[in-house]
Amino acid sequence: MKVAVFSAKAYDEQYLSQAGDDLELSFIESRLSQQTVSLSRGFDAVCVFVNDQLDAEVLTALHANGVRHVALRCAGFNNVDLDCAKKLGLGVSRVPAYSPEAVAEHTLALVLTLNRKLHKACNRIKEGNFSLEGLLGFNLHGKTVGIIGTGRIGLATAKLFSGFGCHILCHDPYPSDEIAALQGKYVPLDNLFEQADIISLHCPLTPDTKHMINSQSLAKMKEGVMLINTSRGALIDTQAVIQALKSRKIGFLGLDVYEMEGDLFFEDLSDQIIQDDVFQRLCTFPNVLITGHQGFFTHEALVQIAQTTVNNLRLAAKGKHDQLTRLA
Structure with missing residues (x-):
């Protein structure tokens, strides 16, 4: 099977090549889009990531180019027109x-860094400033944490917070029995908004969840709430969040994803002028911490991603579609 791997970085090539030495993998740095879909000509399959474009126009062009399988090397699939793919x-x-655990641990890292201001403390020490002024944090023990989405990542996150002695509130249309073992409980979303000191998002992006964090939901939250998003950027209405930061309704904001990250994340733009004024405004707040979709980025996660992706490609090549972790 000939596979075009789009949005390829050095680590993609390393891990996918190790897992799929029996496949003919071609690594393409460019994102898959209407402008680059011609590069798929002559390939049996494409391997794509979170910011690749897979709308009806791109999928139709892929099919015309002879591509018969799309292998996402990620969990999210909101960038794929599944109805078109099926047709x-x-x-x-x-x-x-x-x-x-990789994403759950990154979530906790954002919480701890924001709370104890570790990033600021590190910079101060390097400058010889050992003052503690402005570095006051709070104990996690005894705080109420709201987990929205209790799939594998949300559950792993709940376990970590439980270990810190936090009270766990959850919301998910499909409750997990394991939450009860953590002395956590499921509550209506409005109750979670009203009671949680920390809110962490771990749900997929769907029409129902898009901008679930908006001016109305923010108004229900505690003053100074900590909001963490390591899931999908568009779960948050960024403009509403900026207003909530200005009014101090949000006391801490940790993001590993951003609604318009496609033109920013995974690239080195350090010598360029970033044109996204909304993102730049977010960066001006002292109580905001942003990482560039880094939550998945551990050795263990990359091994599993590569192995599952390559296995899906092998099964597709053999026509064993019933065994795939498939969407269409």
């Missing part, structure tokens, strides 16, 4: 679970 007969597979 075209294009197989679509994904990686539904890859070291959920």
Whole structure:
């Protein structure tokens, strides 16, 4: 099977090549889009990531170029027009679970860094400033944490917070029995907004969840709430969040994802002028911490992502579509 791997970085090439030495993998740095889809000509499959474009126009062009399978090396699939893929007969597979602990631990890292201001303290020490003024934090023990979405990642996150002695509130249309073992409980979303000191998002992006954090939901939250998003950027209405930061309704904001990250994340733009004024405004707040979709980025996660992706491609090549972790 000949596979075009789009949005390829050095680590993609390293891990996918190790897992799929029996496949003919070609690594393409460019994102898959209407402008680059011509590069898929002559390939049996494409391997894509979170910011690749897979709308009806791109999928139709892929099919015309001879591509018969789309392998996502990620869990999210909001960037894929699944109805169009199904009509075209294009197989679509994904990686539904890859070291959920990786994202959960990154979530906790954002919380601890924001709370104890570790990033600021580190910079101060380097400058010879050992003052503690402005570095006051709070104990996690005894705080109420709201987990929205209790799939594998949300559950792993709840376990970590439980270990810190936090009270766990959850919301998910599909409750997990394991939450009860953590003395956590499921509550209506409005109750979670009203009671949580820390709110962490771990749900997929769907029409129902898009901008679930908006001016109305923010108004229900505690003053000074900590909001963490390591899931999908568009779960948050960024403009509403900026207003909530200005009014101090949000006391701490930790983001590993951003609604318009496609033109920013995974690239080195350090010598360029960033044109996204909304993102630049976020960066001006002293109580905001942003990482560039880094939550998944551990050795263990990359091994699992590569193995599952390559296995999906092998099964697709053999026509064993019933065994795929497929979407279409």
